[in-house]
Amino acid sequence: MTTTRREMLRLGLGGSTLLACGTTVPTFLARSAHALADGPRRDADGRILVVIQLDGGNDGLNTVVPHGDDIYHKSRPKLALKAKDLNPIDEQVGLHPSLNGFAKLHKDGRLAIVQSVGYPNPNRSHFESMAIWHTARLDPGREEPGWLARAIDAGPAAPGGDAPALHIAKETLPQALYGGQKYVPSLATVEQFRRRLGLPETDGADEQRAALDRIAGQCGSMENPLLQFVARSTVVSYASSARLEKILYSDDNAAPYPDSSDLARRLQLVARLIRSGLSTPIYYAQFGGFDTHAEQLNQHSNLLSELSRSVQAFLADLDRSGDGDRVTVLVFSEFGRRLRENASAGTDHGTSAPVFLLGRPVQGGLYGPYPDLAHLKDGDPEHAIDFRRVYATVLERWLKLPAEVSLGKPFEPLPLFRS
Structure with a gap:
């Protein structure tokens, strides 16, 4: 029996544009559908990077606090934190x-x-500075591909048709993941993913999968160039959806996460996707609110608490599922804040700031020199570590991808991972 376009539309699959260009699907998609039928793949060596972007410019001097420097305390009469209150x-x-x-x-x-x-x-504009971090170019154009997009293109395809990266957010795709040859989907919830694909909430999923299996058995070569567009968009998402369905209403082996935290919910979703067996190697989440121009003290404290508790819960969740050894978390912001507090008990846009890497694969410790508060440039401490060295380390030492292709030139990696 031949599966027709009419049957697929009846099943609701046409709404996903899967068959927008003909009555069969590309061969690679058919292979992916069959591969998904075998169930989750748990590749113990499949390395994963989770990027958390702190939007707004995190105050690095009140995050990793230079309590031993008198200049810090004199420059922040209201905002300076005392050594006795810190985690040493x-x-x-x-x-x-x-x-x-x-x-x-x-x-x-x-x-x-x-x-x-x-x-x-350094550039103190949110948009311009984030574009620099996203593209790993000091003078990026609007259509400049992102550093992760270039790295993804230079690396092997994810097995089984899974997305090469997932953006876990309601916001638009960040430039770091934009402009490459491989399509990167965005989603904030698994439910949103189902609706986007036109999948029913309960009934009909088994019938849809059976239809895909029938198509897979009939699929031959397809030369229609319009299918390239399909392959770059919804089709990639659809190839992963079968596994997502299996975890939509189940959360076995789950760890507790902070309540009422958007970041925690997104990281919990990432953990569920990892446990589902997706071969996707990169996840990207955003966490806003760090543009603390006024009344910073409590606001910043609450943000850092949410970040810390969410990441700790996420890593504990991965430990329970046996995935902790293959996941690294990278946390960065577009810039830090100025040394001197302003008249509104806040801080204005600055330059250098700390970057964090977390997880079992990480070689813990303190890297790079302390901020030199005695020698400022335009009111800010000068940077000592180029952020592209951190990227080179993550790409070469963790994801095993060619850093020079992504970054445009070589940068010396840092010893941030266990050998």
Whole structure:
């Protein structure tokens, strides 16, 4: 029996544009559908990077606090944090009191803190600075492909037709993942993914899968060029959806997450996707609110608490499922804040700031020099570590991808991973 376009439309599959260009699907998709029928793939060696972007410019000086420097205390009469309240790192710096989860990970050797990270001739515009971080180019164009998009194109395809990366957010796709040859979907919830694909909430899913199996058995070569568009968009998402369905209403082996936290919910979703057996190697989430121009103290404390508790719960969840050894978390922001507090008990846009890597694969510790508060440039400490060195480390030492292709030139990696 031949599966017709009419039958597929009746099943609801046409709404996903799967058959927008003909009565059969591309051969690679058919192979993916069959592969998914075998159930989750748990590749113990499949390395995963989870990127958390702190939107707004996180105040690095009140995150990794230079409590041993008198200039810090004199420059922030209202905002300076006292050494006795901090989570100690060494005699010079400590973590914000709200970063208890990070402090526990540091004690366990699972937190790497890279100090004084930035780039030459820093830009204090949110849009421009984030574009620099996203593209790993100091003068990026609007259509410049992102550093992760270029790395994805240079690496092997994810097995089984799974997406090469997933953007876990309601926001638009960040430039870091934009402009490559391989399509990267965005989703905030699994339910949203189902609706986007035109999948029924309950009934009909088994019939749809059976229809895909019938198509897979009939599929031959397809030369219609319009199918290239399909392959770059919804089809990639559809190839992963069968596995997503299996975890939609189940959460076995789950760990507790903070209540009322958007970031925690997104990381919980990432953990569920990882447990489902997706071969997707990169997940990207955004967490906003760090543009603290006024009344910063409580606002920043609450943000850091949510970040710390969410990441700690996420890593604990992965440990319980046996996936902790293959996941690294990268946390960055587009810039730090100025040394001196402003008249509104806040801080204005600055330059260099710390970057964090977390997880079992990380070689924990403090990297890079302390911020030099005695020698400022335009009111800010100068950067000492180019952020592209962190990217090169993540690409080469963790994801095993060619960093120079992504970054445009070689950068010396840092010893941030266990050998």
